[in-house]
Amino acid sequence: MNPESLDTEWVERFPGLSRLEPKTKTLLVQRSTVVIMPEKTVIFGPGKSPENMLFLLSGTVRVQQVSETGHEIVLYRINAGESCVLTTACLLAYDDYSAEGIAESEVQAAAVPRQVFDDLVAQSPSFRNFVFAAFSKRITDLFLVIDEVAFQRMDVRLAHKLIELSKGNHQISTTHQKLSVELGTAREVISRQLQEFQRRGWVAQSRGTVKILDRTKLESLADRD
Amino acid sequence: MNPESLDTEWVERFPGLSRLEPKTKTLLVQRSTVVIMPEKTVIFGPGKSPENMLFLLSGTVRVQQVSETGHEIVLYRINAGESCVLTTACLLAYDDYSAEGIAESEVQAAAVPRQVFDDLVAQSPSFRNFVFAAFSKRITDLFLVIDEVAFQRMDVRLAHKLIELSKGNHQISTTHQKLSVELGTAREVISRQLQEFQRRGWVAQSRGTVKILDRTKLESLADRD
DNA sequence: AACGCTTATGTGACTTTGTCACTGATAGAA
DNA sequence: TTCTATCAGTGACAAAGTCACATAAGCGTT
Structure with missing residues (x-):
């Protein structure tokens, strides 16, 4: 996989996005940029809201929370083929919370500006589907975490x-x-x-x-x- | 507040929706129905996916989880002025989980069919904003619950x-x-x-x-x- | 090899929380 | 009144978290 084809064809390799309308794919590819971040990069965290939505092409991001008591807990991981929409959306709305995302390995991701993300949600039913499915998955995962921690x-x-x-x-x-x-x-x-x-x-x-x-x-x- | 004005004007009384575009409001009012459920109604739960998105006009819904171990825990509450989009979306995607929503008092809610919801998300930037803000609030609340339970x-x-x-x-x-x-x-x-x-x-x-x-x-x- | 430094792991005493198997108390209903 | 369901109290014990340390393992320096 050379960088050239990465820039233009990552959408095809993205499980949730490959079935998008051609028009949507084009928009996504044209208006996004592929970024590479080294291991241990703090992708988002307290006082560091990301300005883009990320679609992970390779690597994993660990999302963890630092409690006011100094304790830490891993909330979930974002793997290749998944997106940060949830966490990103959260941070945009409430940037005073304590969760942070850390690259566990080198991470390749497509960065989609917020404006483009909004356009895509408006235009594409299948993109909406992708986004809401991603949210749902995260929520149910969090329910599971609560269950495990508590019981x-x-x-x-x-x-x-x-x-x-x-x-x-x-x-x-x-x-x-x-x-x-x-x-x-x-x-x-x-x-x-x-x-x-x-x-x-x-x-x-x-x-x-x-x-x-x-x-x-x-x-x-x-x-x- | 008589039932007549409820049917036509609830949108105006809804904090997050009153600033929608007039066109969107009309669509929301015309395509939704106001329902009333008595206390203790199980609004959704295992094997009972709701077919509509609810916008709570009065009352509160308690969302709790029943663990496989038989333990229970309250996850959050939906109050008047909030919507069930999150939980509903989750249930539509993964209907095999164990959370349930119970009316804690008599509940008045506007029921919006899924198709209409999807249309609204597509059409209205401010409705999108409302929906994503609602998701964000829930997620950060869940992070807080995890923190409390764990530490x-x-x-x-x-x-x-x-x-x-x-x-x-x-x-x-x-x-x-x-x-x-x-x-x-x-x-x-x-x-x-x-x-x-x-x-x-x-x-x-x-x-x-x-x-x-x-x-x-x-x-x-x-x-x- | 010997030393010092950092990080990782081991341990005992103690507190807090969860579990289990009960007992007793209270408010209605019959 | 008596029965019954629900609610609350209790002691013994197990599991988990806290605190203050003691060891140990790896690694670079001398």
Whole structure:
């Protein structure tokens, strides 16, 4: 994929947008620019409202919240093929809140100016559909987060998160601290849970990495409601 | 306010909609119907997707979630002057989730068919603005709920909720069970916290009611971050 | 190799919150 | 009055969060 074709054809590769009306696609391509941001870029955050809507072509953005108590929790991730409309819209309306978006890897994204976004919503039924579906997905995800934080046991949540973060690999590069932010808990809690998993032979630990030894056992714990 | 003027002029009384283009207002009024639902009506819920978008003219709708574990938590309320677009949109997209909307009092609402809603979004910039602002408000509210559930102490949350539910009155008609659902915790926890508040002379309890004796003290606890 | 520095992890004591299995209390309805 | 449903109180215990540390592992410097 060379930069040339990226500029003109990213819409085709975007799952939710490839079925747009040709006219809409043209508008989207002509009025947007592809940007590349390095890992750890703070894409939006307190006092840093993005002026564009982003459509992620590659990489992932982690959206997390910093509480007034100093605690942190990961709210959700935006993956390639998804857009930031929700968060962006929120920030435009209420820029005094504490969520921030951080590039977890190098990120390629198409930046669409707000005005163009508004035009597209007006013009294209299928674009509207895409936008509302994106909103819906986020909302239901947030409902799920609330449910988990409020009612799920820590061991179940951790098992679930380990499976999720492993993405099929047998090893995860992360620290106890980072895992605690994923789940909105304290590092010590993660340390103890991982020790218990290790004692049971489900995982192996070394500084900065967690190895998954028995995925099946972890999954069966994670699937407990 | 007689039913006649309700049917034709509710848009004018709706904070977010009164500044719409005249053409849009006409469309909204002509293509919607005012409905009245009694208290405790389940407006939407598992297996009960609403076919219309509702604009609440009076009353409140409580949106709560029932976890697979059997636990419940109140997510937010829709008050007069607000709309259900978010929840409705969600339900249309993912009807397999567990949130439900319940009328907390008699509810008057304007029901707008989905097709009309879509047309309005396409036609009217100010309607789009209204819709996206509504989405944004909900999202930021949900972020707040997550923060509270994950990081706030129970006593702080309960004090906050008592102030909120009292709406300036010095007495709240509710049970410990209902309060526990508000905060997504167990009844026993509420009972103990209220006992502590009572011991300190901040509240007085009787079956089914909580009296606020020292609002100032409750507020200062609630304002702790 | 030895040192110091930073970051990561381990641990015990304690508090807060959630769970379970009850008991007792209250207000209506029969 | 007595029955019944709902509401509230309680003690024992488990799970999770907090605090104040102690170790340890990696890494660059000397």
